[in-house]
Amino acid sequence: MRGLSSKTVVVTGGGGGIGGATCRRFAAEGANVAVFDVDAVAAERTVAAITSDGGKAAAFACDITDHEGVQSAVSKVNTSLGPIDVLVNNAGWDIFKPFLKTSPSDWQKLIAINLTGALIMHHAVLPQMVERRSGRVVNIASDAARVGSSGEAVYAACKGGLVSFSKTMAREHARDGITFNIVCPGPTDTQLLGDFITAAGNPEKLKEAFRRSIPLGRIGAPADLPGAICFFASEDAAFITGQVLSVSGGLTMAG
Numbered sequence: 001m002r003g004l005s006s007k008t009v010v011v012t013g014g015g016g017g018i019g020g021a022t023c024r025r026f027a028a029e030g031a032n033v034a035v036f037d038v039d040a041v042a043a044e045r046t047v048a049a050i051t052s053d054g055g056k057a058a059a060f061a062c063d064i065t066d067h068e069g070v071q072s073a074v075s076k077v078n079t080s081l082g083p084i085d086v087l088v089n090n091a092g093w094d095i096f097k098p099f100l101k102t103s104p105s106d107w108q109k110l111i112a113i114n115l116t117g118a119l120i121m122h123h124a125v126l127p128q129m130v131e132r133r134s135g136r137v138v139n140i141a142s143d144a145a146r147v148g149s150s151g152e153a154v155y156a157a158c159k160g161g162l163v164s165f166s167k168t169m170a171r172e173h174a175r176d177g178i179t180f181n182i183v184c185p186g187p188t189d190t191q192l193l194g195d196f197i198t199a200a201g202n203p204e205k206l207k208e209a210f211r212r213s214i215p216l217g218r219i220g221a222p223a224d225l226p227g228a229i230c231f232f233a234s235e236d237a238a239f240i241t242g243q244v245l246s247v248s249g250g251l252t253m254a255g
C-alpha cells in the first residue's frame, strides 16, 4: 500500500484481536507503530510479535479514558517515534444486556471507552496534524452503528456517535489536509465477541445465528480488518474522507 513506510502510527487497543492484527499489518508496510493499550502485557505481546518479524513498534500502557495519561503517552510517542502521521481509534468494550436491564454505571463505562476515549485521542493528536497540515484518522465503529443490534443499545449509540463525530471532523479539518474515515467490523472472532456471546447465553446458538446471517458464510477473523484500515491510512485513499466502510462479509449492505 502506498505511503505507509516510515510513518508513525498510533493504534489504540493494539493489544487486542483487531488492533493487534492492524499493528502487525502497519509494521509489515514499514510503519513505526505505537501500540496503545490499557493492558500493558497485551501491548508488549503485539510489539514482540512485530519486532520478531523485523518490524518497528513500541508499547504504551495507556487508558484512553484518562485525558492526562493520553496527553503524556502522546508526547512520549513524539519523543521516541516522531510526529504522529496516522491515528487508529480501535480500543473498544461491550457487554450484552437488553437496554432495560442496563444501569447508569454500565452506560458510563460504555460511553467512556467507546466514545469519550476516542474524543480524548482526537483532542490529543489532532493539533500536531493541523500544524503539519497532514494526517490520517481511521475510527473503528461497528455495523451495530449502522443497523442497530439487540443487546448493544448503548454501545451502538456510542459507535453511531463516533461515526457522526468522524464525519464532522472530516469537514472541520478537510482544509488542514487531514482525512477521517470509519471502518465498521461485523461479528469478528476476538475476546470482545467471545465475552459478548458468553454473556448472551447459549453461545453456540448465537454464533450459528451470526454465521447464517452473514452472506459470505462465516464470522470475521481479526486479519479481515487491517486491509481496509491501512487503505484509509495510505496515499491510495488521499481523496477519500468522511466515509464508512463495513467489513462484515456482506452483513450490512448500506448505500
Ligand SMILES: NC(=O)c1ccc[n+]([C@@H]2O[C@H](COP(=O)([O-])OP(=O)(O)OC[C@H]3O[C@@H](n4cnc5c(N)ncnc54)[C@H](O)[C@@H]3O)[C@@H](O)[C@H]2O)c1
Binding pocket: 012, 013, 014, 015, 016, 017, 018, 019, 036, 037, 038, 039, 042, 062, 063, 064, 065, 089, 090, 091, 092, 093, 113, 117, 140, 141, 142, 143, 184, 185, 186, 187, 188, 189, 190, 191, 192, 193
Ligand atoms: N469483535 C467484534 O465482533 C467487533 C464487532 C464490531 C466492532 N468491533 C470493534 O472493533 C474494535 C476492536 O475490538 P476487538 O474485537 O479486537 O476487541 P478486543 O477485546 O480483542 O480488543 C480490544 C482492546 O482494547 C483495549 N482497551 C479496552 N479498553 C481500553 C481503554 N480504556 N484504553 C485503552 N485500551 C483499551 C483492550 O485491552 C483490548 O486489547 C473495538 O472498537 C470494537 O468495538 C468489534
